[in-house]
Amino acid sequence: MTMRRKFLLPFLMICLSVGSLRAQQAEKPKLVVMMVIDQMRGDYVGRYWDKFGDGGFKRIINGGYNNKNANYNFFPTYTAAGHASISTGSIPSLNGIVGNDWYDRNKKRSVYCTEDENVQTVGSKSIAGLQSPANLLTTTIGDELRLATNFRSKVIGIALKDRAAILTAGHNASGVYWFDESNGSFISSTYYTKTLPSWLTQFNDKKLTEQYLTEKWETLLPMAEYAKFATPDDVPYEGKFSGEQSPVFPHDIPSIRKKGNLGLIRSTPNGNRLTFDMAKAAIEGEALGSHETPDLLNVSFSSPDYIGHQFGPRSVEVADMYIRFDLQLQEFLEYLDKKVGKNNYVICISADHGAADNPNFLTDNKFPGGYGGHKLKDSLNIFLKDKFGIAPVTVFKNQQFYLDELAIINSKISQTDVVAAMKTYLLTKPYVLAAYDKEQIMVSGNPMGMLTMLQNGFFYHRCGDVNVVFNSGYLEGQSGTGTTHGSTYRYDTNVPMLWYGKGIKKDTDFSSVHVSDIAPTLSALLDIQPPSGNVGTVIQNIFK
Incomplete structure (x- = not known):
């Protein structure tokens, strides 16, 4: 090989690599679909895997990239905060969405995350449309896509929940639509539009909600096939539909519908079906x-x-819903193949949080768990009244206590002493793991610790003065059926993160990633700037 060829060959290889990279950047997907499955725990895909078909979750996982160790890195893990983190690549301490609602000290009332009294409902006579992203303090991936393309790209948000649709789509979306139980239709607000588009009016006119509520909810598979991953159908851990004698199949949805409104669709698998219909x-x-x-x-x-x-999470109902969802997902993927083209779209699937096991189920099976915090605000005020002569705790929300600072000042008692006494009292409760005041949360933490999760979820003007953390397996309340979420524990923080489509590699990855990594990764895929409050990192391994 001549000296000239020796240096020319590496140069040509570099040119080819650069050219290939530029070609990949130029060939962006025509459509990105960001799917958030509300309350989908990270272990659900594996749990129901044997009952899934080949065309839904299995198609995405076998043909795409599976981040199996994806977690939220803030507390509390609620719907609004999770959706906002996905779309902004941020955390509540920056984007301001610290919960589904929070206490506003100036207004002296609870504030809903997307409430907006300055807008009106579009598509209904109800107040369900008095919503906007005004409380979201950073941009979303959709906002950045609109900016990067000089507003030529279309960004649409859809959900049964208003906060889910709004907080994923963002400030400058082309259209954002959510469900109104008063008329069974999808609506919007004047923040986004003055009138519904004609295609949505035609969709609403089909009255699919009423149609789907005429169907009974029966198991898709023989009952015996659910025994591998679900508790028996009739157990005391499950809540009943109104009018039912027990929470068992079949659920006579038409009869239950007579005793309620169109909002019942949300609590059936047909709610997912309606959402897929709306997406199409x-x-x-x-x-x-x-x-x-x-x-x-x-x-x-x-x-x-x-x-x-x-x-x-252990019920036959949840299992049956996910097995049905898998079939609905398969149908949607086949629709995208035909409508957009197999190599023209990218899908990312994740969740806004997980879910805890029912504490009664845990204790019945000798696992740690239970209920706590029932009337904790009242008992704490009684304690402080006896000690200081004042009852300054005004609100207990999102596992945070808000104090009446003016009452403390007028009493001439040090707030530091009040807070210290509160923490001491809280730690006497057997279900309390830790209690932190806002100064601790704002200045302390370590990269992997619980305190950092509290810090990431703390926005000074919207959060309380003392934050309490329950022990694993404990939920707030006296007792109950079903479940909830919101903790720092893995059952609440670990969620799926699945990638599929144009330019996505086939692989399974167990390395640690955060949900806030989704937005910057999609930004890299689209070759645009990440959202303004982004703290996430591009997951480079997903790209071919």
């Missing part, structure tokens, strides 16, 4: 995936959360 209608109506610039469809499935809260 949006793709058709907005011609998503057919433009010169990439489009983004944010779809959140709220029914898994409603069903999980009512029946609990």
